[in-house]
Amino acid sequence: MPERQIEKNQVDVVILSWNRIENTIATVENVLSQKGVKTQIWLIDQGSNNDTIRILRDFVSNNCSLKLIELNQNYGVAAGRNIGMQLGTGEFIVCIDNDAEFENTLAIKKTLERFKLENDIAVIGYKIKNHFTGVTDNQNWVYARQLKRIQDKEFIATRFCGAGHAIRRIALEKTNYYDEYLFFYWEELDLSYKLINLGFKIIYFPEVIVRHKVDPEHRVNWKDSRYYFLMRNAIYLDWKYYRKFNRIIFISIGYIIKGMINGKILQATKALIDSWRKIFVSKFDTNSLNKVAQEYIFQNDIKYRGSFFERFRLEVIERLK
Numbered sequence: 001m002p003e004r005q006i007e008k009n010q011v012d013v014v015i016l017s018w019n020r021i022e023n024t025i026a027t028v029e030n031v032l033s034q035k036g037v038k039t040q041i042w043l044i045d046q047g048s049n050n051d052t053i054r055i056l057r058d059f060v061s062n063n064c065s066l067k068l069i070e071l072n073q074n075y076g077v078a079a080g081r082n083i084g085m086q087l088g089t090g091e092f093i094v095c096i097d098n099d100a101e102f103e104n105t106l107a108i109k110k111t112l113e114r115f116k117l118e119n120d121i122a123v124i125g126y127k128i129k130n131h132f133t134g135v136t137d138n139q140n141w142v143y144a145r146q147l148k149r150i151q152d153k154e155f156i157a158t159r160f161c162g163a164g165h166a167i168r169r170i171a172l173e174k175t176n177y178y179d180e181y182l183f184f185y186w187e188e189l190d191l192s193y194k195l196i197n198l199g200f201k202i203i204y205f206p207e208v209i210v211r212h213k214v215d216p217e218h219r220v221n222w223k224d225s226r227y228y229f230l231m232r233n234a235i236y237l238d239w240k241y242y243r244k245f246n247r248i249i250f251i252s253i254g255y256i257i258k259g260m261i262n263g264k265i266l267q268a269t270k271a272l273i274d275s276w277r278k279i280f281v282s283k284f285d286t287n288s289l290n291k292v293a294q295e296y297i298f299q300n301d302i303k304y305r306g307s308f309f310e311r312f313r314l315e316v317i318e319r320l321k
Contacts, residue, residue: 123203231275
């Protein structure tokens with residue numbers, strides 16, 4: 001991706017929209033209330049119904065800080081974010097889900113201040129709380145569970161939560177952005193590995209809090225194709241960055257077992273076939289992880305995930321929620 005002229009201290013905020021109009025408008029208004037920063041909001045609508053589009057057009061019509069991009073369908077999280085991020089020229093990019101809000105009005109200002117302390121920070125991952133309960137639940141915690149005990153402290157990370165995060169554009173443009181094959185699930189991990197492989201680092205930054213509107217009684221609906229994407233993308237990404245057959249064999253077996261335990265064997269079977277087929281036909285434009293990147297990932301993630309048996313218990317036989 002060729003580098004473009006970057007506007008210093010400018011922040012592009014990318015919000016993906018797909019119906020949920022009340023939540024979307026609340027998120028945009030929350031971003032507009034941020035103080036001490038210059039922002040340009042890119043609202044990327046992925047095929048919402050006509051009523052939603054009409055309301056969004058009216059909403060953005062009188063605000064030059066808002067740009068509505070209307071797509072004709074849902075292209076997925078990875079492709080949607082790519083479209084939004086490539087439209088702007090700001091030095092930094094903030095992405096926030098359209099059912100989430102910053103806890104205070106200085107969140108983006110604090111983000112810029114933290115970026116400027118260290119030039120090798122590529123991504124800042126925010127602390128994500130449940131909007132209704134005010135707690136950090138497992139659904140929003142993408143790091144090793146052992147690290148949850150220090151959730152109020154900053155630490156070096158190997159990934160970030162998509163619900164709220166910020167990216168340094170100059171680092172992003174050294175990559176080929178998100179891998180759009182992923183559609184959704186593990187797209188943040190993929191981008192993280194690209195950046196780590198280039199020598200950048202990712203930090204978890206709890207000074208900025210995003211409140212995500214996940215109903216405390218809500219349980220993820222694993223019908224349709226959700227488990228399929230979870231498994232397919234995990235196998236594909238492991239091969240993309242490690243290129244070792246023994247790894248993807250073990251991962252495939254683990255996900256098949258997990259699929260059987262949770263009654264998702266049809267999704268698991270399809271994911272197995274599609275992921276292995278993709279592996280054999282793909283010509284990756286991303287290098288496998290170098291030794292420095294592998295050591296970074298071990299020191300900041302893998303060593304906190306426990307023994308083989310502990311990981312098997314927590315990541316394979318634990319039931320989906």
